[in-house]
Amino acid sequence: MTFKMAIIGFGKSANRYHIPYIKQRDIQIKYIQYRTRKPELEASFYDQNTIFTTDLQEVLNDNEVKLVTLCTPPSTHFELGKQVLNSGKNVLIEKPFVNDVAEAKELFQLANQKGLIAMPYQNRRFDSDFLTLKKVLSRGYVGKPLFLESHFDKYRPDSSVHTGKAIDGSFFGLGVHLIDQMIALFGLPSKAGYDIRPIQNSQSTLDDYSETDLFYSGFKATVTTHPLAATPYPRFVLHGTQGSYVKFDIDQQENDLKLGIMPDDPDFGHDTPDQFGIVKYRNQNNDWIERQIPTVNGDYGLVYDSLIDSIENDQPKLVSDTEAIANIQILENGIAIGGPHISDLEQTNDK
Structure with missing residues (x-):
């Protein structure tokens, strides 16, 4: 039916x-x-x-x-x-x-x-770049992860004054996705450090730049959104005990949708080989290996597949209540104090 x-x-x-x-x-x-x-x-x-x-x-x-x-x-x-x-x-x-x-x-x-x-x-749990990062981690290419840097940057000059509530700023609008991705991978961090501010016009009350450090035991993830990155950072930089992984270029679904290319197109959302990430790692013989990691195809519609399965078959939700609350707690703590600061978080881990 x-x-x-x-x-x-x-x-x-x-x-x-x-x-x-x-x-x-x-x-x-x-x-x-x-x-x-x-x-x-x-x-x-x-x-x-x-x-x-x-x-x-x-x-x-x-x-x-x-x-x-x-x-x-x-x-x-x-x-x-x-x-x-x-x-x-x-x-x-x-x-x-x-x-x-x-x-x-x-x-x-x-x-x-x-x-x-x-x-x-949280459709960006099904970004192609994020799914590929999950693949790299699950296969253990880099050993124990030590540091992950996640960037979602753009070049959109806008010097006008923007005012409003925090929920209308870049941190809540874009940072929410990047933080959710880290929670989905690693659970709830113990501390978070913040640098959230307007950088294009100091008179604005809405942030357009955010950098958040999420601290785990022996591991740190830094997620950043920047509005004036004319030369892009890598989308992901992952360093571990056995190697590193670097991926440029964001998921292509949004770019294709803007062009009118729809999900039923066989080439929709695909990376070309020059957009694949590169992993460099040591094998069991301590030889250094460098290889491309083909990008896993993304599909935002999988959110609906999962949600309907939860509604009709009582399966666990894609985004648990604990994960959603943790995400909002991190966002809320980030705007609670002006300027760079560190915040402790509850020791609740839903992973």
Whole structure:
């Protein structure tokens, strides 16, 4: 039986990161609800059976809808999430999930009381570069990992003043993904160090640069987002006791989507060989070996595959409540104090 869902919001997030992947699966988007109808966009929508509406209650009152995805502004996530759960439906919430740990705990408590699922949309667990890093770690190429540097940099000059809440800044918008990737790999760190600030205009209250050090026992991960990196850093630099791994170039799914290349294209999201990462390691004879690691193909739609399996077959969630709360705690601690600082974290490890 076709799984039926709804999407709240019909902007870039819904059209770029969700709908192209949903349409490749046995999932029906029964409703798309948003405030201001755009007939020209609706007319070209791939499924003529989808109902476009401005009435949220129409969506929430339909018992056929099992899942609602929120692709709305971050400030609306908490209240909308509660409405969805109180209507008896599971909810998938775009990043950043909510404002703080207290809101996250309240949503998860409500979901658990009702036997439902609330989960952040951490699609970048299925980035090709991240999946390839997982492969390098699982095969033990570099031995025991000692240091990992993760960059998600761009060159987008913007000297205008940006003001607003922390949830609207780069740390919550992009850092949330990079931190989640580290939590997915290594669990919850014991300490975190922060450098979060606006670097393009000091009058801005919203950060556009962030660097976060995550400290583990014998290991450190540094995740960075930079808006003025004309010459890119590697996406990943991993050093271990037996070698190193370096990968340039980010996952290509977003670039292809921007060009109108969709997930059903056989070449969608693929790296070319010149984009493959390089690992250099010592083998059992202490010989140094250097080789390319072909990039594992990414697929953001796997979030939906996993989530539906959790809803229908009671399988563990892709992003556990513990992991989601840890991520928000790291974000919240980062903006709690201005300027560079170190923060202790709870010793809870969900891995």
